[in-house]
Amino acid sequence: MAHIRTYRPNVRVGNWREDVTLEEDSLKDFLERKERGELTVQKNVFIKQSILEQVHLSASQGVIQAPCGVSGGRDVQPCKRNAFIISSVDGSVEGEPLHYNQSFALRTTLGFAGGLYLTSDHQNFQKCAKKSRLQEVVMEQQANFLSWWKVLHNDPQDRLENEGLPVNANNKVIILHCKTNQALAVLRQHTLWTPFGKEYELTAHTFLDSHKAEQDVNHWLLLTTDPAGTELTQQDRSLTRATEIDTHGPLK
Template sequence: MAHVRIYNPRVRVANWKEDVTLEEETRKNFILQKDRGELTVQKDGALRQNILKPVSLSVSQDGFLHFGDTVVLVNSGGGEHAQRGSCVLSAPPSRRSPQHDDPLFARTYVDGTSDGEVLRYDQSFALRTTAGFAGKLFLASDNKTFLKCAKKSRLQELSLVEEFDFLCWWKVIYVDPQERLENEGYPVQVNSKVLISHCKTNQCLAALGNHILWTLFGKAYELTAHTILDSHKAERDNNHWLFFMAYPANQNQSLMQLQQDSDTTDEQREKQEDTQIKECS
């Protein structure tokens, strides 16, 4: 027969003194944790308050990306995995493995390069979280090993580190393979699709819609450094990223509105190119 507790500490039988002492200790620990802000509900509230704090994006006066700009990296989603929607590169509560959950912002930075200079295609740079809750961490990666790889996909792992070294170096590549060589050295346009390649491993930043991680903020897509090619040897939409900044005319628009405007601009550009080709033929 299972043990059933019939008496409580107030009856003064059995180990009533020990029970009273345990209840008092539990109450004291609860009050102490509450005063220190260490309760789970307090930590969760403080985390949401800090990590979801609005951050102002840099305003692009000329339409190009500059060193020192505060930007947000967005993957527009779609493609083979229809369930993968638009997502934002962010730093999770663990601050060590970047995923798509809480939208913290990235900052372009590289040692020896002064802020304000234009970032160009194939030029080395680094991505760093803004000062504040994230603590100025650099986005880094390295070749995968048996013990060090992405949690779900087992591909090349990404991490956030405090010390800046060669593992934190990235470069922007033009998205169209046929025009990649011609655009090398040209300024990187904001709010346009690009590839972000790791300098050491030559693997592109990728969002994986078929590998889901669950965080305090809900569903997140696993982030990795892995180039995903289609049948034409071109990078899939998993590797397509946009550096979102604010234009002087639309700096009050939301990210989704900026993305819709960017998609509309791309469609108009494709239509114009098709029209020119037909006229030439």
């Protein structure tokens, strides 16, 4: 009896049954979540496919949650995350031409983009842009005075002459926040890593040169499609590198 082996290599010891059960439960849970599309990788793919879906801009004339961060990107291909609707806030009829110094709101498209409004307010210790610490710009669900903007002529010397005239699409302009009187700016020296790659911080801050004129970081284009139905021209593309507004998901 002393030479009879009571243990063999294939004998399971300890909490082996519990470990096997846990592994089986984990696999079952993984497969169920995969079937429902709840895996993190599946959610990321869905968000990117939805928010980068191409949209068609107007001729010249699942939903993102708010508050949503914004950034400046280099890709000017119109899609749901960078196409905006100019909305009336002063009682003017929707569809009428936008005029210099006329208040308006910038809203994302409806549907997955959420219909959110570009919003800003005075910065303080707790509420400011992450990198530059300047005035924060975000997307909010509700429109109010904090989401009012106006367009100024690019040349300060021509602003009085152009006040009240229609804004021509695809020309350089200044986008000014009505409450704080700060101009929308994109800061290339402050980069952000978003789910869509390396992009640039947006803020509301007027950067003036020695001649008291806004610097390039405050220059914007209100782009529309070609009236004939074609998309942005090559000239438009060369002028608008790194000067588009992109949404990139809820703020944390």
